[in-house]
Amino acid sequence: MWPFSSSYPESRPEDVDGRTFDYIVVGGKHLRSSVMARPSRLSEDPTVSVLVLEKGRVKDSWYNRIPLLGQNYDFPWMQAVSRLSEPITELSGRRMRLWAAEAVGGTTRINAMLFTRGAPGGYNEWAQSFGLDDWGWDKVEPFFKKSENAVGHPDAAHRGHSGPIENRQPGPWLSSIPYYEKAATAVGLPVERDLNDPKASAQGFFYLDQTIDAKSRRVSADRAWLNADIAIERKDRLSVCTGVVASRLEIDPRGKRVTGVHVRHARRSSADKEYFAKARREVIICSGTVCTPQLLMLSGIGPRDQIEPRGIPLVHELPAVGRNLTDHHAIPIMHELPLKDTLHQIETLWGILWHLFLYIFFGKGLLADSTTPASMFARTSAIDAQSMTVQTAAHGYSTMDAAEPRNIPDIELMLIPLRAVREMSPGLSLSSIYPTLVQPFSRGSIELASADPRQHPRIHYQVLSDKRDVAAARKAARFTMRIAEEFVKAGYPHPAPLTFAPGMDLDYLDSLFAERDLELGSPAAVLPDRKPALGVPGIGESKKPSPQDAAAAKKQQDAVAKMDWRTVTDDEIDEYVRRVYVTSLHFSSTCRMSLGPEDGVVDQRLRVHGMRNLRIADASVFPKIPSAHTMAPTVMVAERCADFLKSEWEERKEK
Numbered sequence: 001m002w003p004f005s006s007s008y009p010e011s012r013p014e015d016v017d018g019r020t021f022d023y024i025v026v027g028g029k030h031l032r033s034s035v036m037a038r039p040s041r042l043s044e045d046p047t048v049s050v051l052v053l054e055k056g057r058v059k060d061s062w063y064n065r066i067p068l069l070g071q072n073y074d075f076p077w078m079q080a081v082s083r084l085s086e087p088i089t090e091l092s093g094r095r096m097r098l099w100a101a102e103a104v105g106g107t108t109r110i111n112a113m114l115f116t117r118g119a120p121g122g123y124n125e126w127a128q129s130f131g132l133d134d135w136g137w138d139k140v141e142p143f144f145k146k147s148e149n150a151v152g153h154p155d156a157a158h159r160g161h162s163g164p165i166e167n168r169q170p171g172p173w174l175s176s177i178p179y180y181e182k183a184a185t186a187v188g189l190p191v192e193r194d195l196n197d198p199k200a201s202a203q204g205f206f207y208l209d210q211t212i213d214a215k216s217r218r219v220s221a222d223r224a225w226l227n228a229d230i231a232i233e234r235k236d237r238l239s240v241c242t243g244v245v246a247s248r249l250e251i252d253p254r255g256k257r258v259t260g261v262h263v264r265h266a267r268r269s270s271a272d273k274e275y276f277a278k279a280r281r282e283v284i285i286c287s288g289t290v291c292t293p294q295l296l297m298l299s300g301i302g303p304r305d306q307i308e309p310r311g312i313p314l315v316h317e318l319p320a321v322g323r324n325l326t327d328h329h330a331i332p333i334m335h336e337l338p339l340k341d342t343l344h345q346i347e348t349l350w351g352i353l354w355h356l357f358l359y360i361f362f363g364k365g366l367l368a369d370s371t372t373p374a375s376m377f378a379r380t381s382a383i384d385a386q387s388m389t390v391q392t393a394a395h396g397y398s399t400m401d402a403a404e405p406r407n408i409p410d411i412e413l414m415l416i417p418l419r420a421v422r423e424m425s426p427g428l429s430l431s432s433i434y435p436t437l438v439q440p441f442s443r444g445s446i447e448l449a450s451a452d453p454r455q456h457p458r459i460h461y462q463v464l465s466d467k468r469d470v471a472a473a474r475k476a477a478r479f480t481m482r483i484a485e486e487f488v489k490a491g492y493p494h495p496a497p498l499t500f501a502p503g504m505d506l507d508y509l510d511s512l513f514a515e516r517d518l519e520l521g522s523p524a525a526v527l528p529d530r531k532p533a534l535g536v537p538g539i540g541e542s543k544k545p546s547p548q549d550a551a552a553a554k555k556q557q558d559a560v561a562k563m564d565w566r567t568v569t570d571d572e573i574d575e576y577v578r579r580v581y582v583t584s585l586h587f588s589s590t591c592r593m594s595l596g597p598e599d600g601v602v603d604q605r606l607r608v609h610g611m612r613n614l615r616i617a618d619a620s621v622f623p624k625i626p627s628a629h630t631m632a633p634t635v636m637v638a639e640r641c642a643d644f645l646k647s648e649w650e651e652r653k654e655k
């Protein structure tokens with residue numbers, strides 16, 4: 001039993017060089033895991049062998065498993081990487097910093113563990129608007145169920161109860177959360193417990209499921225599908241080769257067949273040798289939204305103008321590789337609450353000791369929870385512009401039926417009881433209402449920066465380049481400010497002034513970023529530098545104000561008065577958004593699914609258009625980003641891919 005379990009059988013590139021495997025899986029974790037974890041599936045055939053190639057390592061640590069601490073992705077031992085985008089014109093040249101994990105288990109090793117499927121209408125839209133009739137809600141729901149064990153909803157027939165991803169709702173532990181619930185109700189949002197219920201309202205206040213087990217430990221994809229027990233049990237037919245980068249696919253250009261994968265050490269070594277593993281049946285790429293199109297282009301699959309200028313032979317022209325980069329974008333809006341109602345309490349010595357005690361002895365408290373216990377979802381077209389309230393019917397139809405594509409929520413207000421952006425933390429105890437555009441129209445792209453597989457590709461990250469996103473951001477910001485007002489009106493027993501919101505003193509805001517590079521994109525982690533107060537004493541602090549503090553406080557009060565949803569102007573919102581807009585780290589769709597090769601990369605069975613034995617199973621294949629956190633939809637895609645593989649190869653055997 002962990003931490004005393006036997007060590008994980010990780011292979012080195014030398015161990016797999018020249019060997020042949022039935023399936024080679026590059027990166028990711030879900031597919032390879034669902035392929036291997038079910039003896040009743042592919043590995044029913046004892047002769048089936050699988051090679052997993054992964055840039056990162058296993059390195060499963062106790063720290064990583066503690067739900068809240070494991071979200072501190074910028075700690076050096078977390079195996080996280082960040083990639084900077086190109087400068088973004090709409091954000092005055094700022095760059096976005098995109099985080100991901102390079103580890104067995106991928107980004108589920110560091111994420112916030114929120115397990116959300118997204119409104120059924122989103123998948124019905126894939127079927128109806130994109131013609132992907134194999135991906136409507138009725139087709140994808142069984143795979144969501146298959147993947148999970150929804151401990152938090154034991155009697156729900158619409159949930160899965162025997163899958164490997166265990167999820168539950170541990171908290172909420174903070175006394176502020178019920179006041180957000182009341183605020184949501186005041187603007188017309190119903191309160192629901194299960195966002196993953198297809199019959200739940202399209203718009204509402206929801207407590208969120210989190211991938212946490214009965215012992216209050218993070219359930220990452222590797223723990224669910226590819227843990228040490230499984231890896232040891234199957235080590236004769238499963239090789240997990242870590243610390244390697246797949247540098248290119250070997251393709252027989254006539255047959256458009258992948259015959260194997262070239263790999264190198266992920267960190268450049270003095271002997272920079274290339275190794276080669278052969279694929280007998282299929283290669284499945286699960287390298288994520290940024291690295292999957294990179295690997296395709298390095299292998300000569302993609303747009304001609306990306307490949308040939310890098311000296312790479314064009315093997316298969318596919319213009320959509322790397323296009324359609326989509327993400328969820330957030331506007332951090334924060335109010336100041338007492339320390340006891342924010343996660344900042346664990347930044348104090350007593351706070352962390354108390355919560356360690358609760359966690360170790362009872363499996364409870366803030367450490368046993370995600371940063372985001374609850375969220376509100378809404379559709380901006382259903383929010384009345386004057387009153388900022390949600391209309392449950394519009395133009396003669398219900399806006400609450402989640403199966404209807406026209407009702408897909410386009411904003412999510414995440415409740416994150418701490419600073420949403422590290423720089424915006426001048427010693428205050430802050431709680432964020434984090435309005436996020438979850439159906440943006442702006443699209444970016446991934447391009448090759450060089451032929452070196454270890455170099456990050458170029459990320460053209462787009463925000464607000466489509467006017468509909470600008471309109472949605474304005475409404476989302478106003479609506480959030482209205483929620484903050486209702487929070488106070490709901491009887492919250494302390495002052496809760498808006499501190500960071502449109503209408504605020506922009507000089508003050510700029511001063512917080514003054515010493516930083518023109519980049520932003522590190523949404524909150526939990527235990528970083530808590531800066532000394534910048535003249536404005538936080539509510540949770542007993543510091544006696546100096547004359548300078550008093551002057552700053554007066555200035556702040558005047559600014560607070562301007563932060564009113566009724567009077568704030570569009571220009572003020574735009575200026576604020578330009579400064580603080582940030583990624584929610586749900587990037588996707590760079591190899592999206594489509595009926596034909598003109599506007600997409602994979603077909604409905606996740607096969608790369610025009611290639612015979614190459615599939616993709618990660619967040620890059622979403623034809624359109626779901627209005628959900630993207631882990632559960634990615635898991636669903638991987639489950640489907642494993643199912644396609646098994647059924648197709650069984651059919652072939654029968655013939």
Ligand SMILES: Cc1cc2nc3c(=O)[nH]c(=O)nc-3n(C[C@H](O)[C@H](O)[C@H](O)COP(=O)(O)OP(=O)(O)OC[C@H]3O[C@@H](n4cnc5c(N)ncnc54)[C@H](O)[C@@H]3O)c2cc1C
Pocket residue numbers: 026027028029030053054055056073099100101102103104105106107108110111112113114115116244245246247286287288289291292295453585586587617618619620628629630631632634
């Ligand atoms: C900080 C953070 C918090 C998040 N919180 C949530 C949340 O709470 N809920 C949610 O639903 N979603 C969340 N997400 C998003 C979610 O985790 C991702 O959408 C999801 O994990 C994407 O899965 P993927 O398989 O596409 O890619 P990844 O999980 O990124 O996996 C890609 C894997 O491929 C490997 N790889 C890449 N290139 C190569 C190569 N050439 N050779 C070998 N290996 C390679 C990488 O090392 C990595 O392990 C969060 C993301 C971040 C960054």
